[in-house]
Structure formats: structure tokens, C-alpha cells
Amino acid sequence: MNLTGHSGLTCQGVSKTYQTKNGPISALKDVSFHVKEGEFVCIVGPSGCGKTTLLKLIAGLLEPSSGHILFNQDSQDGISRSALVFQEHGLFPWMTVLGNVAFGLEMRGKGRKERWDLSRPFIEKVGLSGFVNNYPHELSVGMRQRVGIARAFVADPQILLMDEPFGSLDAQTKLILQEELLKIWRENQKCVVYITHDIEEALFLGDRVLVMTARPGHIREEIPIPFSRPRDLSIKERIDFVKMKGHIWKILEEEVRNSCG
Amino acid sequence: MKENHRLFGFMREGWLTLLIIFFVTITWELVVYIGWLSSLFFPPPSVIVVTFIKLIINNKLVDNTGVTLWRVFLGLVLGGIPGLILGLTMGWSRRLYLLINPFIAAGHPIPKIAILPLIMIIFGIGESSKIIVIAMAAFFPLLINTAAGVQQISPIHFEVAKNYGAKLTKIFTRVIFPGSLPLMLTGLRLSLNFALLVAIAVELVSAQKGLGAMNWLAWQTLRTEELYVSLIVTALLGIFFNFFLQRLAVYLAPWKAEQRI
DSSP states (O other): OOOOTTOOEEEEEEEEEEEETTEEEEEEEEEEEEEOTTOEEEEEOOTTSSHHHHHHHHHTSSOOSEEEEEESSOOOTTOOSEEEEOSSSOSOTTSOHHHHHTHHHHHTTOOHHHHHHHHHHHHHHTTOGGGTTOOGGGSOHHHHHHHHHHHHHHTOOSEEEEESTTTTSOHHHHHHHHHHHHHHHHHHOOEEEEEESOHHHHHHHOSEEEEEOSSSBOEEEEEEOOOOSSOOGGGGGSHHHHHHHHHHHHHHHHHHHHHTO | OHHHHHHHHHHHHHHHHHHHHHHHHHHHHHHHHHTSSOTTTSOOHHHHHHHHHHHHHTTHHHHHHHHHHHHHHHHIIIIIHHHHHHHHHHHHOHHHHHHHHHHHHHHTTSOGGGGHHHHHHHHOSSHHHHHHHHHHHHHHHHHHHHHHHHHTSOHHHHHHHHHTTOOHHHHIIIIIHHHHHHHHHHHHHHHHHHHHHHHHHHHHHHOSSSHHHHHHHHHHTTOHHHHHHHHHHHHHHHHHHHHHHHHHHHHHOHHHHHHHO
């Protein structure tokens, strides 16, 4: 694999406890894992297991109660270490496609011309050249997610954090966007931490799948995905793909049953 | 396509309105002419139009309208700007909101014209008392709507901004201000309406000049046709304000205006 830069991420014994009226609630317990340079890691787990909390911790939007989150590279001046892609509603409704995509650059103080030059290739890559000056409400849900992805790549972070970005899309659009995401990712070789509840999606996209337990969430199993890249949809019919899917599903089923008492 | 539809719809309604106005005017004229209605209470439209032209020629109408507009403007600036600023900070800071909101909740429902006597005792019967009362009327709608506008901004937008490294000033100019702008403009429209309402009311009670004063003088001297002229001009002002602010909202907040027309 062609490794550019020295990005990467290490989580060491990360725990997060929320204080609520009914006492403390432990969302994450002793989560440790490492993401190599340019690696695409998918995290699956039962709903409410703290996946989103984990992403927000890595993004720096929350502080861990204990443990450390280490980036392999010191933050360069102003460059964000991470860029989050939200499930939906992550775009600013009051900004055009260009305004949204260039937001990270604007926050770094780049001028109008430079923002446009750096953003345009990514807007083209996600097929939205004709919508540069449209507002999000004029776009379909799938197009909005493309904008969100372009925004994250343009910001050129060390690590991309994706929180079920395609969760609200229909099946066809989802497949198309997954392939597009892989294509852009191949060209840019970012670290990706990708959260999903869709096992097939995780196996199709990732280099590795981390399976989380029910709350308090921790990593129960780490599964390397052996399929070579570039991948296409046919791998979903391979016997080892189906077997891995069955294996992960069994773990998740167990966890869901446990959490229901 | 959609634009055309709307335009035609508007034109159809516009023609209908004009037709109704035309019909009512003709009937009115006829009914007074026949003698079914007293021309003392209902001077025929032809007389009102002649009076209208006379009042324009002798400068009385322009003069009084100008005085009213100036009072509305001063009141809007002196009341609206503090309302806007306080609304933004109250929407931003939950603590400040809790601290100040009881006073707002108590002050808002008081009909501002009822405070005029008290204000006149304190500030005298001059121009400043009138402006203060108009400013009070303009203060509350802008404050309340602006605060609500900031509060309804989705937390996701703050998270995105933070994730991309937005500083406090950028959070204000790129998230808080545009995010609350649509409701802010609604507040501005309400403030303008209230300012006009209270300006007329203040002039009815205690002024030598202005549309309200003209109206009151016309009643005292039983010049009914002048009364009608001042009423019509006041109504036209109100209609113009609303129309103007709707256009302004479409121009300044195209992402929301789309859904509002």
C-alpha cells in the first residue's frame, strides 16, 4: 500500500462516563485499538453501544474520562486532525455547496481563490460540478452526503471519522456512494474510522472490522478483512464474505440479547 | 416552472383583489350618490381622492407621513438594535437567558401605549417620550425572535464548526448569525409593525404632527374625508413594510425563504 504522510491513531484504554440525574452511565469502557497509516477501519456494534461517543472523543468534541487518544503526527499549524462526516443534517443549510465544502479551508484562513481551487476537484469527484451554488435543501439526500464527504476530504485531515454517513440512504444510492467513497479514499489514502450497523457495508469498505459490545462498549473482536482492492460488489457473493458476515452477525446478536437482559 | 406557477397564482389573486376593490368603490360611490349612506360618515371615493390630491399639494400629507416614518425609524433603531444584540447573547448563553427572560416575559405583554403616561411624567411631553415608547414596542419582537432563532440552531452545526477548528468569531459569523437570520427577519417584520402601530397610537394621544395626529384632528374638526385619507395612507405603509421585508428575507435568507412564500 502506498503510504503518504505519517497519519495514524492510537486509542489507549479510553473510557467515557456520562453524569446523569440517575447517576453515572458508562458509555465506553477501556477501548483500545490502533489505526495504521492510510487504513480503513470499520466499527460495528449494537445501537447505543457508544460508537458515536467514540467518534466524538477522537474528533475532540468530548474529553475521555480516562485513557488517551494519540495521533501519530503532531497537529500542523491549523490543520484539523480529524474531520467528521455526520449521518445527516451535518451541512450548513445557509451555505451553498461550495461554502460547505470549503468550510474547513475557510476556518484555516484560506482566501476565496485558494478555497475555490482546492474545493473544485473534490466537488467534481463527487459529481456535483453543476450544483456549486445550490443550497442543501435543493439537493437530494444522497447529494447532500456527497457534499459532506467532499467537505471532509477537502479539509485534508489526518483522519476521517464517519458516523453512519449512508445510514439514511436507499439501498441503490448507498451502494453507489460506497464505491465512490472507496475511489476517493484510494486517491487520497486517509485513515478512516467508519461507524456502521450494516455488516455488509463494513466488510465491503474496511481493511479491518472492530466489533463492539453492548454498553458499556468495548472492542470485543478484531477481524482483518482479506479481500484485495479495488473491490467490487461481486465480493459479497464469495463464500468467505458470507461466512464472515455470519460470524459478526452472531456476535452482534449475542450482544443485543445481553443488553436486553 | 415553479416560479411561473407562483407568479401566475399571484397575478390571478392580484387581479381578483383589484376587481373587488373596483367593485366596492363603484358601489360606495353610487350608494352615497343615491342617498342611502350619509356622505358625512362615508364621503364618496371621488371626494376622498380629491382630498388626497389636495393634501398632497398643500404638503400636509407628505409632511405628516414623513414625521410618522421618522418616528418609526428612530424607534426601530433605538429599540431594535439593542433587542437584536440582547437576543443574540441571550440565545447564545443559557445562563443569561434564564437570568433575563423573566423580565422579558413580564415586559412583553404590556401594551406599550399604556406606558406612555409614565414615560411622559419622567421624560416630559416632548419628542423623546414618543420615541421611547415606540422603541419599547420595537424592542421585544426582535429580541424574542432572535433569541429563539439562535436556540433552534442544531447542536450538530456547532459540532461541525468546532470539528473544523472554528474560532469564536467564526462560530458567530458563520453559524450563529446566519442560523438565526430567518427568525431574526421575522422579528424585524413584527418590530416594524408594532412600531408603526404604537407610533400612530402615540400620535393620536399626544402629538401635533404625524398621521395619527392628522387623523385625530380630522375627527375633532369632523373632516371625515381627511380621516379616510390618513387611514388609507397608514394601511398602505403597513402593507409596504410587510412586502418590503418579505422581499428582504428572500434576498438575505434564500435557503429559508423558499419555503415561506
